[in-house]
Amino acid sequence: MDLIWQGLVRAFQLIIHGDPAMLRIAGLSLAVSISATLISLVLGITAGTAIGLTRFFGRRFLVSLINTGMGTPPVVVGLIVTILLWRSGPLGVLHLLYTPAAIVIAQCVISLPIITGFTMASVQQVDPKLRLQILALGASRMQLLWLLLRETRLPLLAAVMAGFGAVISEVGAAMMVGGNITGQTRVLTTAIVMETGKGDFALAIALGTILMALVYLVNLCLTIIQQRSRAR
Amino acid sequence: MNQDCMRAPCYVLEANGLSVTLGGQKVLEMPSLQVLPNEVLAVIGPNGSGKTTLLLSLALLLRPTTGTIFYRGEPVRNGSQLLRLRRQFAVVFQDSLLLSGTVWDNVTLGLRLRKVRGEEIIRRTQKWLDRFGIASLARRQAKTLSGGEAKRVSLARAFALQPEVLFLDEPFAALDGPTRQALTEDFDSVLRETKVTTVMVTHERNEALVLATRVAVIINGHIRDIGSPQEVFSNPADEEVASFVEAGNILHGVVTFQSDGLASVGIGAYQLDAVSDLTVGTHVAACLHFEDITLSVPSQQAPPSSARNHLTGKVAKIFPFGSQVRITVDCGLPLVALITRRSWEDLGLGMGQTVVCSFKASSIRLIPRR
Secondary structure: OHHHHHHHHHHHHHHHHOOHHHHHHHHHHHHHHHHHHHHHHHHHHHHHHHHHHOOOOOHHHHHHHHHHHOOOOHHHHHHHHHHHHOOOOOOHHHOOOOOHHHHHHHHHHHHHHHHHHHHHHHHHHOOHHHHHHHHHOOOOHHHHHHHHHHHOHHHHHHHHHHHHHHHHHOOHHHHHHHOOOOOOOOOHHHHHHHHHHHOOHHHHHHHHHHHHHHHHHHHHHHHHHHHHHHHO | OOHHHHHOOOOOEEEEEEEEEEOOEEEEEEEEEEEOOOOEEEEEOOOOOOHHHHHHHHOOOOOOOEEEEEEOOEEOOOOHHHHHHHOOEEEEOOOOOOOOOEHHHHHHHHHHHOOOOHHHHHHHHHHHHHHOOOHHHOOOEHHHOOHHHHHHHHHHHHHOOOOOEEEEEOOOOOOOHHHHHHHHHHHHHHHHHHOOEEEEEEOOHHHHHHHOOEEEEEEOOEEEEEEOHHHHHHOOOOHHHHHHHOOOEEEEEEEEEEEOOEEEEEEOOEEEEEEOOOOOOOEEEEEEOHHHOEEEOOOOOOOOOOOOEEEEEEEEEEEEEOOEEEEEEEOOOEEEEEEEHHHHHHHOOOOOOEEEEEEOHHHEEEEEOO
């Protein structure tokens, strides 16, 4: 019990004093995961809308791939991205391995199928008759897409939450492609793994608390938006 | 009217050689159909007859498998022309299909998509909100409206576009009786006022009778009859049309005697007189409107009449609705008569009672059967 108590006290002190090392770690975590989520949103909403609204050969296969992608273990993603970015690998010339950019790439690979899958499911839920009605009101193709996405904004917020939640909390890929380098690629999850390994439970608990608080805050914001637009 | 219209009759819409195949099945086949300026064309037919497919094709929302649609003489092709033409139309579906946002947002939506701005958008929206009696709902969330209110919003949304052609797909089907009644009346007066060219699909015969200037009956993807409501309802083209427009009793028989336009038709054990030129031996469907049958009780003195046909039977079913009563009489063949509630009470009819069904030879319409 003492261990947990000490950890909590230490965490409180670190947060109150705004420990620079800790702030850098938390800041990088947020920056990397938000970037990855935003990139996945742009790509995933586009892909999910296209797949959800059209019929083409091989669509079912593609959907099954996306569904599998939603459950891919981050370590597998980490492995694949590491190989791709390895010095002698296909993208080795970019020298991205062990940089925050590498973590963003890996996290994009993790969240992209999640956001694509959620988008696909939510645009498919829209009554096909509503699509006809929007066209009948004189919408161009782009206007139709915009209105459909507007109608599905509640499930899309769920997609954002799920995508962000998955990447901020994953550790395997960040560790493998980032390398947990102090001051460069150390993020909250990799730092927690390291501190726990070293037996510095107090710091690990402090970082864990901060991670939980971040996840909670982001989801709180999204929940408020979601509930407000539901009431409207 | 432009020059083309001076030479040929000017159609707002014309379909030529139209057919639609869905899932390997031909659901619509329409060699030719015209929509005339300012008419209200009601397309009626049983469920699954292809009415909605026809409407979607004409509204340029469904690409026909074959055939061409002309809008004011101009053949419709794909591409940017499609969007331009769709913006001349408005469509109201059975479901109100409102989007999230307020009533105001919904009614202005089509105008905003057309980039109508400023005063104009306010003026038109306000006008149609007022006209459909929903001005007080303007700030309400569209998804919180009742079915009748939502329907009014979708109608206002369509009329605010000032469409060249208005399409309606069973617009009042999902509403309850009184709401439907009130809305149909409002809608009728708006149609008369605006004189907008309208194509409406319905399976409600009454709606067609009240609103339409022309009725097309579509069965199994084919137009089987088209004409004024009067023509179609009182003089259906064939037996299937008759059974759909519910011309009344339909009895099968054979012409057994013909003399100077008065035919005798053998139906079951009966010989009925009918005004018809059909020759002896022709198999016919005899159509007899429910309200053309007069009922009398044998014990009472029947008023003198020119009715040539009298069938005696027993009352098998009594179904009162509104001010009328529908009585099924078993005369060896079932005959349905529609009489007023007052006559029913005067006659004192009960189940199993013997009655005489009388009708004129001119009340029977004979349709040759294939």
